[in-house]
Amino acid sequence: LEYCLHELFAEQADRFPKKTALVCDGISLSYGELNRRANQLARYLKQQGVKPDTLVGLCVERSVDMVVGILGILKAGGAYV
Numbered sequence: 589l590e591y592c593l594h595e596l597f598a599e600q601a602d603r604f605p606k607k608t609a610l611v612c613d614g615i616s617l618s619y620g621e622l623n624r625r626a627n628q629l630a631r632y633l634k635q636q637g638v639k640p641d642t643l644v645g646l647c648v649e650r651s652v653d654m655v656v657g658i659l660g661i662l663k664a665g666g667a668y669v
Contacts, residue, residue, distance in 0.1 A: 594662035598623060612652050622656065629660025640665040 591599075597619075601609070605620030617625075638644060644666040646657045661668040 592662065594626070594659055597626075597659060598663075610652060610655055612650070612655075615652050617652060622659070625656045626659035626663055629656060630663035633660060633664035633666060638664045638666045642666040643669050645669055 601619040601623035605623075606618050608616055609619040609622045610617045633644065638661070642665070644661045644664075646654070646661065646668045648654045648657060658668055
């Protein structure tokens, strides 16, 4: 079976919600918190009309927000550019 990145991430978040998933510029997020933020963004994007294969622009510096953005876009079914 093939899995998408966001599906593998969600599985990891379910298994280890309190483990550290991301550290960037002194900010640390657990898998659970990162997954929660990405899901929140995905819901918003879907409400805005993002559906499978919709291109979504992402213009942020390398940061926690960048990772949340990438995962959120993928979870919404979009593709980030």
